[in-house]
Each structure stands twice: as C-alpha cells, then as structure tokens.
Amino acid sequence: GAVVSQHPSWVICKSGTSVKIECRSLDFQATTMFWYRQFPKQSLMLMATSNEGSKATYEQGVEKDKFLINHASLTLSTLTVTSAHPEDSSFYICSVLTSVGTGSSYEQYFGPGTRLTVT
C-alpha cells in the first residue's frame, strides 16, 4: 500500500490565487520531507527540504515567500503556492526519506504527485 499520500491529486486555479498541497506520511513518522517540482519531460527539481518543527530549507532560486512550506507534525507537510501564475503550472511531488534497520540503509518514497494548472 501507499506510504505517502498527497492531496489534491490535481487542481486548476486562476492566476493570482493560492493553492495548498498536503503531503502525508502514512506508515511512519517523518522528520524530513522533500518537495519536488517536475516540468514535462524534465527531471525532478528539488524545491525545498521540509523539517518538522522548524523552517524549511529552500534550494537556490526557489522563492520561499511564494512557496510556503509548513511541517507542523511528523506526518504532515504542506506546500502553499501563493499568488500562482501560469508559469507555476507543474507536477509537484513530495517524498519521505526513512532509514531502515540499523540506520545504514534508506528508502525514499514519493507521494503520487499533484498536478497544478494555473489559468
């Protein structure tokens, strides 16, 4: 079964409005979640690292005031795209990195993604 869920799976909004995307870790507590963006036929681009109880770490070139990340609990991180514009239309994916066993092995699971279309 899925270990990471996202909601909504797709959303269409008008330019200038804000959209919130939720990412939930279903099977384990996640102190760290990652938010990615993927444009058609391009590789995933890391936007930010979401840390539970503290501020997110944004990648260079990603506007933190435009892409608001809140990681209020160990199972939920939210990404809010504020004042969305057509160029923000993309596939947004969250993921969770978890250690396995004694901590020397890792697994990373992705949510199903949210397709955002800004008109």
Place this chain on the structure above:
Amino acid sequence: GQNIDQPTEMTATEGAIVQINCTYQTSGFNGLFWYQQHAGEAPTFLSYNVLDGLEEKGRFSSFLSRSKGYSYLLLKELQMKDSASYLCAPLDSNYQLIWGAGTKLIIKP
C-alpha cells in the same frame, strides 16, 4: 560539481534483458537509488545500494561500484509495462538526492 550521466533513451524487446548504466559524481555518498517513473506519475522506488555489489529483487537487479562511481539497473524478462523512465539518484553527504534526466526505456513487442 555533482553530475549524473545516463543514456537518454534505450529500446529493448519484450522478454529480453536490458542494462541501464549510470555514472555519477557527488559531494559525499550515502547510497544510490533507482526509481521507475511512468509518464505523468510520481517515481516509484525500485532499489537502494550502499555497498558494492549486486542486489537482486525479482526481475530487477541493481549493481554498485563506489570506487568507479558506477551503477547499473538490470531488467530481465521485459514486459510492455516496463516502458518508463528509469532514474538513477545518488544520495549525497547532505542526504539529498541528486537527480539526472533519467533513461527512457521503450519496450517493443
């Protein structure tokens, strides 16, 4: 700098075997992931290697050589549903995944 090199596209025949190679350069290394991504969908975890050698998991196997900065994904008994992009992603010293563009695998009957 950090870099991933994979072939852009490969074609194989249903029932055959295909090997997708990946070379990488990263700042530190904490293992390497392989993912499958179908068009319009999020990536799906396939394997994780942190030690040198071959890890077998059903029809899929992954190999790692840390000294060479090299990994490959081996797919056996190819099925049409294996048509997808395959992403090699090493984990750097900050535990961040480094992504390349992936390899688009086309399976023909």
